[in-house]
Amino acid sequence: MELLEFARGPGLAVSLTVFAIGVAWRIYGILRLGRKPDFSAPRSIQTTAGAWRMILRRMWPHREFYADSAGATFNGYLYHVGWFVAFLAFVPHIAFIERLTGVSWPALPDTVIYVATALAILGLVAALLRRLTDPVLRLLSNFDDYFSWIVTMLPLITGMALIHGGYHDLKQVPPTPYTTPLALHLLSLELLLVWMPFGKLSHAFLVFLSRGTTGAAFARKGAQP
């Protein structure tokens, strides 16, 4: 079996399955511990609205924290937005998702994608440098932080390696003569899918649960989100 065939077939199926089961298990593992009822007289019963308010409010730091955290937050936006633009708005990626799901949407020009990818890479490098040099981050960091960084970076690097070949007829299977680099690119995505439920990358879904929990509790108390 060619590597690309593996990546497109069993590799993809297995990684998606591990991703789905892993995410479900992680969430179940959290919720199974249960919560006690809260009998305190609420200042507000709009707890769902409070959860969403916190989810939105924490997308940018409070003014009081700008001096310390705005830079890192901005850099976070750089690599998050860059990564997702490259992932979701690139012609071949949309074609790939359409083949899998039948759903498609308009793409952004290739130049935008290249810029987004470059910014994402720069942002991730900056984040890594900060992690390696800041005493607080050095103390907190463990295997998960560095491995998650590698897993996030690999699709960008392997994708950049493909760019010089261009993409040809997208309907053609395989769509490009560069089968091994393409296989590696796809495998890097699959590695990310497999790792996601287990490490810190799961903040992609836990962010809603975590901010929402505090947001609801704070709304109940009438505290500022």
Place this chain on the structure above:
Amino acid sequence: MTDVNIRFPLDLDSPRFSIRKPEVRSDRQGDMTDAERVDRAMQSFMKDFSATTATYMESCIHCGHCADACHFYKVTGDPKYTPIWKLEPFKQAYKREAGPFAFAYRAFNLKPKVTLAELEEWQHLLYDSCTMCGRCTMICPMGIDIATLISQARHGMFNAGLVPHELWAVAERAEREGSPLGATAKVLKDRIEWLADDYEVEIPLDKPQAEVVCTLSSIEIMKYPESIVALAKILNHLGTDWTLRSDGYEATNFGLLSGNAAWQKDMTMKLINAAVAAGARTLVLPECGHAYGALRWQGANIYGKPLPFTVLHISEFLAEQVNSGKLKLKKLDKSVTFHDPCQVSRRGGATQAPRDVLQAMGADLRESRDSGALGWCCGGGGGVVTIHRADELRHAAFDINIRQINATGAEIPVTSCSNCRQTFDDGQAHYQWDKSMNSLLELVADHIAD
């Protein structure tokens, strides 16, 4: 009592700034083997692991932002004071014993067992250097409520007999005598008689029935007794049917601060039972921060059902009175800045109430750069002010308050927490600062319009 008492005799009655160089140490209470201590800490941790705890434990992305919100980190630059790091053994226990992948953590020993040495090292981080002020919660991009987790981790530390000794001692005294500072029911009665005579004000004690039951902080009873007079003046002026009760007056809760859940319950139930016995419609909490969290937000959960009365912080009670027009106040001809007690404002949601009261006095309110829910802790909350060996760190953190308040140019700082006030008094003496903290309650009493 343990040998620590002999080696480090306690002096709970001297001014707080009397001990210049406290010996750094890790305290132990009770006679337990090392293994028993660890086991007891683990059992307690396990008991506290809920879906909420798990959500937070699973969500940390190690971004380190919480350090920048913590006064102890800001003034030292020492990474060990990063709030989430203070929870490392708790987190380690969670991942190994209770998380969704605990089996893997155990099977491959990815997270080793928590050791006694770790717990002893973390005593300084969980107690001396955390006031549970929750400012870190406000910066966390994942919204993790670290203060709640610290409170849970303290349960394990208490059960393992690993509490800073002064905090343990005042908590034990509070449980045994009914007050952490020796303000027993008899002392209270004597004080009230003395205050009523000296200030010619009626202070009802132990009325069998009353619409409003008021509670006090030991700090007020022992250090700021004029607060009790102020309370009486205002309530008598309003014609309120109120009382203090010797079976439930002490609103501070050192069970909560030290991490003893059973004592926390005992202390909370005294207040609840007193208010129920009096048939009260309202229980008013004193100028105390953690008392608010303990009763307003945790009381009903300890009671096991909704409380049959309303719980108000004194600042909320005063705000209700001025907002409804029942209490008219004379003008306060001074510029003021308000220091928010963390547990009432940031963590309690009653940020506006004191501002309404100051506005009713027509005060020139000058907010500090970081105020309201984002204000800085005085540094003495969470029981930290009782811990002698933490004095140096607490004083360092207090400097933030001096800078913030000085920058407002306000003539007087005002707060609504006697623990903040005591910490400010101590900080003022330490730095020979020219500003004294004022009590909102006392200001109001001095400005009642006839």
